[in-house]
Amino acid sequence: MSPCLSDDALTRVHADLGSIAERAHLAACAACTARSRRMRGDLDLIAAVLRDTPEPVTRSAPVRAPRRWLPAAVGLSAAAAVLLVWVEVAVWRAVTPVPPSMQPQEVAAILSDVSASLFSLSGDPGSASAAEESPQSLEAMAREVDSTLTGAEP
């Protein structure tokens, strides 16, 4: 005769998974039959508990403590937002190209050009500027002024 069935084998039989040999042993062995009856009783007890008794009350979730962290969290969030804005502005300023500043000499040259253009006698700023710089031109200008004043031909 085969050895007695293990608990797992008995459980298999109760789950309709038992082999022919296991069922045959169960039918022939008084000890295994008694164990199988006890197991059946246990399973019936389990079923009765689940069917007939109320499920034990699950413990309710504990009442939440007041959220003392909330003001601190709001403050921190606001500070973080301000910091973010400040960093954004600072970085924006750092990376934005500033128009190149002009040197005083360049400014003077431009103003000189403008002045020459506005007050040129010949209408040509380049020739006016050149005339101002050349002594011959100055003499010619002087003669022209004289003739204008005296009425004589130059």
Place this chain on the structure above:
Amino acid sequence: MIVTAHYGRLRRLCRLLLGDAQEAEDVVQEVFLKGHEAESLGRAPLDWGAWLTRVAVNACRDRRRAGGWMRLRLRSTHVDDLPLVADTPAPSDVAIGEDTRRRIWAAFRTLPRRQQEVFALRYIEEQSTSDVALALGLSQGSVKRHLFRALRHLRGALEDAR
């Protein structure tokens, strides 16, 4: 007639699968509504018991999948779930013992969903393996394997309680 015959059984099954009396009530009403619709459309099943069981198990599965009610349930205990206070303990409670009862319920709740369904249908509804397989859309072999694991787990819990 059909409602009278199956209401209590379905309510118990849904309550077992959902763990919530109010949810179970809602599901059972939903199941009977579907039955009424099927009948009015001329698609009444031949076996109302098996059909209602299958629809109820699927509805419970949908509810569990949705999951929202579980969070609500954990926050507060519905008044229907509170046990009635009796002057004297029930004979079954005396015989079993509070600790054993708690252990059995806890062990059942820790079973995977499929094993809970198989055990409930096979041992509490006392359906045959083939009916359970039909209701759950499983093969008979799969039902037996789920049942074996469930039995082993539940018996282990009972042994621990002793």
